[in-house]
Amino acid sequence: MNIKSLLLGSAVAAVAATGARAADAIIIAEPEPMEYVRICDVYGAGFFYIPGTETCLRIGGYLRYEMRYTDYADGGEYTFGKFSRFQLNVDARSETEWGTLRSYAEGRFDWNSQPVTGRDNVYLNQGFIELQQANGTVRLGKSDTPYARFLGYGSPFGPFDASYGFYNSGELSYTYNGGNGFSAVAALVEIAGNNKFDVGVEGGVNFAQGWGNVGAIAGYDTLAEEWGAKLVANGNFGAFTVGGHLFYSSGNGAVYNPAIATSHQNIYAINSGIFGRVLTSSEFSALVYAKAKVTDTLAIAGAFQWFDAEHGAIGVDHAWELTGGLDWTPVAGLRIRPEVQYGKIDTVLGTDDAWRATVRFDRSF
Template structure:
C-alpha cells in the first residue's frame, strides 16, 4: 500500500465517522419568547400580569410635601400662639387581583411613612385586606366611614369632616346587584372581649351620584370606672386631674348615618354632598376631630380642652367644582355634643350641658402638570360647652404639593 492510498483511506474513514456523529447530534430548541410586561386591562389602568401567572398587579402611590399651620390655642416652642411645620409623606399601594370560580380574589396593602418637622414617624400599614367576591377580611377604614359602591363618605374637601374616622380589623360581606349594594360587617373594637362592633350599610350609586344609609352597634364605650380608655386603637385621653366621662349612655351604643351625593346638578363637573348622623348613645363612631396641631391636621384627636367631642347629632354639606385644571371645594358642618361629666376627686362631679359644634373648610387645588398637583386648605372649628370648659375655636390649614404615580 502506497502513501496515496493510505491518505485516501484515512480521509474516507474520517468522513464516515463525522457523518455518523452528525446524525446523532442534539439539536437545541429555540427559547420561547417571554412577555415580561403584559398589560392587564381587566381591572382598569395600571395593572400588569405578574410573569408566569394570571395575577394582575398594580403598584402606585404618591410623594407629598406639605406645610402645616395650626393656630391658637396651639403654642410653639418660642411662645407664639401658632405652629408651622413641614411634612413629607411617601405612600405605596399594592393591588393584586385575579379571577377565580368564586369571584375576584384581591389583596390590597397600603404602606406609608410620614416625616413631620424632621422627625421620622416610621413606616406603618395604613390598610391591608383580602377580598374574595363580596367577602372582605383585614384592616381598613371602618365600614361606618368608608366608601361603598363608589360613594365616598365625607364632605368633599380634603379635611372632609368625617364622623368616626378610624381604621379597624374587620370582616364584612357585600352583596351587589345593579347599582345597589348591601354590606354587613363585624369589627374588632379593641376591648379584648368576644363581642365585636356590628355595622350595616345600604348604598345605591349611579351616573347621577348616589345615596346611602348606615348603622352601627358599638359594644362598649362608656366606662365610668376608668380615667382613660383606648378603643379601636384610638386613645381617649381624659381630663388629666379631672377625669371625664360621658353623662348619657351605658356600655353599648347605636348610631345611624345617611347621605346623598349629586353630580353635575348645579354645573358640569360639580358635586354636592349632604350628610348627617344621629347617635342614640355616646360612641367613638360619633367622635370628630378636635383641636389640630401641625402633626395631627386631618387626623382624629377627639378632645378639646380634655373634653371628648362626641356629637349626638350633626349635619353637613359640601360642594366641589372643577374648572379645567383648577378645583374648588367648600364644606360645613353643625351639630351638638352629648352632655359631659367632669369628675374631681375633691369636689365631686360637675355636669356640663351639651355643647354646640360647627366647622367649615375651604380647598383650592391646581393641576400643575400630569400627576403633579398643589392643594391649599383653610379650616375653622368651634366648640362651645359653656360653664367651666367654655368655648374653643381654631383656624388651621396647609399648602401641599403631591406627585402621584
C-alpha cells in the same frame, strides 16, 4: 506506491476524525419564544397579567409632602409641621368558580417633623381579601370601615378632613349590590386596642343614581354599649357637587386615649379635629359641602360643620368649623391642595377660635 498509500491513509483518517468530532458536537437548542407582559383590561386600566398565570396585577401609589400650620383654640402656642408619605398599593385579581378573587394591600412609609408626634412609621394601612360576585362582595381584613367609607367621607377633600367617627380597623363585611342603584352593607369591625372579642356592628343602605345618592348607616359598639348613625345625601350637577351629612352619637368618645385611659369610650363618637385639645364631643353634628370645577384642572371646595357638645365637654356649648380650599392638577399625576380651616367654640368663659392652614402635594402613579 508507498507514498501514495501513505497519503491515502492520512486522508481517510482525517475524514474519520472529522466525522467523530461531528458526532460529539453540542447542539444548541432554539431559544424559547419570549413571553411579553400582557395587558389585562378586564378590571380597568393599569392591570397586567403576572407571567405564567391568569392573575391580573396593578401596582400604584403616591408620594406626598405636606406643610401644616395650626393655631390651637386653648391658648397653646402654634405649631408648624412637615409631613411626608410614600404609599404603595398592590391590587391582585383573578377569576374563580366562586367569582372574582381579589387581594389588596396598601403600605405606608410616613415621616413627621413635629417634636411631639414626630416619628417614622411603616405600617399596613389596608390589607384585605375580597370575593366578588354579581350581587355581592365579602371582605375580610384591615380596611377603612363601612361606617367611614360606605357613604363617602363627608368632605369634598376625601378622607383629608374625616375627623368624625370610626375610621380604620379589621373587618368582616358583606356588601350587596342590587344592580339598580341600591346597595347595602353589614359588618363586624374590630375595636382597636382591645384584645377581647368585642366588636362594632355596622349596617347601612344606599341608593345611587347619576344625580347623586342618599343613604344611612349605623354602628353599635358592643363594649361601650353605645351607638352612632349617619344620614347622607349628595347631588351631582355637572361641574357642581353638593352634599350633606347628619351625625348622631349616643355617648362620649373624645377623652379616650389608649395610652393613658383604662376605660373604653364609644368608637362612634363625633369628635372635632381642630378642637381636639379642648375635648369637644357631640351628640349631634351637621356637615354641608360644595365643590365646583372651574377648569379641567382646577376646582374650588368648601365645607361647614356644626357640633353640639352634649357629651363630656364640660363648659362647652357648641362649636363649628369652616373649611375652604383648592384642588389643582396642573399636570397628569400631580395634585396640589391648599386648604384653610377656621373654627369657633362657645364655652362658659366665652368664645375661642382656632385655625389651620395646610398645603399638600401628591404625586400619584
